[in-house]
Amino acid sequence: MNRCTVVLMTSALALASLCATAQQPPATTLKPPAKTTAGASANSQGPLPSEATFNAFLKHMFGWNQDLTWKVVEIKPSEAAGLSEAVVIFNTPQGQQATRLYVTADQKYAFTGELVPFGADPFAADRELLKGAKGPSEGPKDAVITIVEFGDLQCPACKGAQPNITKLMQEEPKARLVFENFPLEQIHKWALTGAKYVECLGQANTDAVWKFIAAVYEHQAEVTEQNVDQMLKGYVKDAGGDPDTIAACVANPETAKRVMDSVALGEKLNLTSTPTFFINGRRLMGFSSNIPYDTVKSMVDFEIANAGK
Numbered sequence: 001m002n003r004c005t006v007v008l009m010t011s012a013l014a015l016a017s018l019c020a021t022a023q024q025p026p027a028t029t030l031k032p033p034a035k036t037t038a039g040a041s042a043n044s045q046g047p048l049p050s051e052a053t054f055n056a057f058l059k060h061m062f063g064w065n066q067d068l069t070w071k072v073v074e075i076k077p078s079e080a081a082g083l084s085e086a087v088v089i090f091n092t093p094q095g096q097q098a099t100r101l102y103v104t105a106d107q108k109y110a111f112t113g114e115l116v117p118f119g120a121d122p123f124a125a126d127r128e129l130l131k132g133a134k135g136p137s138e139g140p141k142d143a144v145i146t147i148v149e150f151g152d153l154q155c156p157a158c159k160g161a162q163p164n165i166t167k168l169m170q171e172e173p174k175a176r177l178v179f180e181n182f183p184l185e186q187i188h189k190w191a192l193t194g195a196k197y198v199e200c201l202g203q204a205n206t207d208a209v210w211k212f213i214a215a216v217y218e219h220q221a222e223v224t225e226q227n228v229d230q231m232l233k234g235y236v237k238d239a240g241g242d243p244d245t246i247a248a249c250v251a252n253p254e255t256a257k258r259v260m261d262s263v264a265l266g267e268k269l270n271l272t273s274t275p276t277f278f279i280n281g282r283r284l285m286g287f288s289s290n291i292p293y294d295t296v297k298s299m300v301d302f303e304i305a306n307a308g309k
Contacts, residue, residue, distance in 0.1 A: 048075050048084045049103050057110070058088070067092050078102060079270075080115055087272070098272060116283075123281030130278055132265050135180045136202030136209045138169065143176035144307045145300065148278045150182040150266050151213075153194035158275040159217040164293050165277075166214070171297065174304055179213065181262040182274050190228040193250070195259045197232045200249035201241050211239035279303055 054072045062068050069091045078085035082105045090097045103110045117125060133148045149165065151158040169177050181198055183191035194216060202209040215235040216223065223231045229250075233243040249255055266276075269283075277284040280303045284296065 046105055046107075048077070049086070049107055051075060053107075054086055054088070054101070078115070123278075123283075125281075126269060126278060126283065127281030129265065129268055130281060133178045133180050133262075135178050135262060136198065136206055137176055137178045138206070138210060139176035140174070141176065144174045145280045145303045146176045146178060147280075147300070148178045148180055150180045150262075150269075150271055150274060150276045152181075152183050152188055152191045152274045153198065153213065153216045154188035154191040154220065154223070155184065155274045156220070157273075159220050161275045161277075162214065162217045164296065167293065168297060168300065172300055172304070175300060179209075180265065181259050182266045182271060182276075183259070183263070184274060189225040190223060192256075192259065193228045194223075194232065195262075196250040196255045197236065197246060199255050199258050199262075200246045201236060201239070204246065204249070205239075205241050208236075208239040208241045212236060212241070215239060280307075 051072050054075070058070055058072075062070070071089045071091075072086055073089055074085075074087040076085055077083075080102075084103045084105075086101045086103070088099050088101055090099060099112055100114060101110055101112050102115075116122065130146070130148050133146075147165075147168075165177065169175065179198065179202070181195035183195040185192050198209060198213065201212050212235050215238055216232065219231070219235070229247065233247055236243045236246045269276075269278075273285055275285075279296075279299055282299065282303070284291070284299070
């Protein structure tokens with residue numbers, strides 16, 4: 001599925017595209033959105049569409065497809081004035097996709113996609129927020145560009161993106177990579193524990209943390225909620241860290257607070273899935289098989305060539 005950002009698509013084209021892409025396996029792991037809030041004001045311009053209205057609309061659009069089901073999981077005012085926004089989870093035998101559906105204030109028109117910031121420097125606001133990224137990093141501190149990854153060690157899509165980001169950092173010596181924890185606790189039962197290990201090892205041994213992250217992704221299927229501490233302590237040792245010291249840090253309540261600070265940063269950036277990357281503030285969801293490596297490298301090369309311009 002291609003989750004590249006789409007803006008102001010026509011309703012018919014957008015929804016036809018949605019029907020096609022919903023049948024592809026997910027490229028990201030989705031964060032369950034907040035509870036539906038239908039009935040609240042949409043930017044003070046009238047009531048939000050009800051869940052019943054959304055379901056009736058979706059039935060007319062997609063009811064013919066016996067393999068497609070959906071669930072409206074959130075309805076809220078959009079960041080863009082005059083629009084309401086719903087998050088709909090589409091399911092097929094091949095996979096799951098979360099899609100944002102926008103509705104005009106008069107509730108006569110809808111379009112789908114992702115809103116992108118506009119202006120002479122559209123990524124400036126997110127770039128400013130990302131100055132708060134304090135996770136483990138590699139690459140020069142005075143790098144021309146910074147890539148921030150929000151990841152979850154239990155996320156299969158994050159594992160899928162790992163070879164690409166590793167290759168990218170090898171080929172882009174002018175770039176700096178920062179890893180921010182964004183554990184999706186509601187669907188990944190040991191992700192928070194994994195995030196604490198990343199936090200602690202990153203503070204103790206920056207070089208070791210990258211080996212640790214790679215090892216956890218490699219053995220992701222072997223880690224369970226029951227054996228997580230035993231397994232992760234083993235990967236800490238293999239990476240060159242002190243397992244007992246790191247385990248003591250993991251048990252410290254202050255560590256959980258630091259992980260939640262990272263999650264809070266992601267929420268300020270309106271993250272809904274992992275992995276999500278920011279290339280000098282440019283949002284990129286996925287970066288696995290659905291987004292070609294050369295495409296992302298071209299984005300990085302462009303940002304390096306235009307840094308400060």
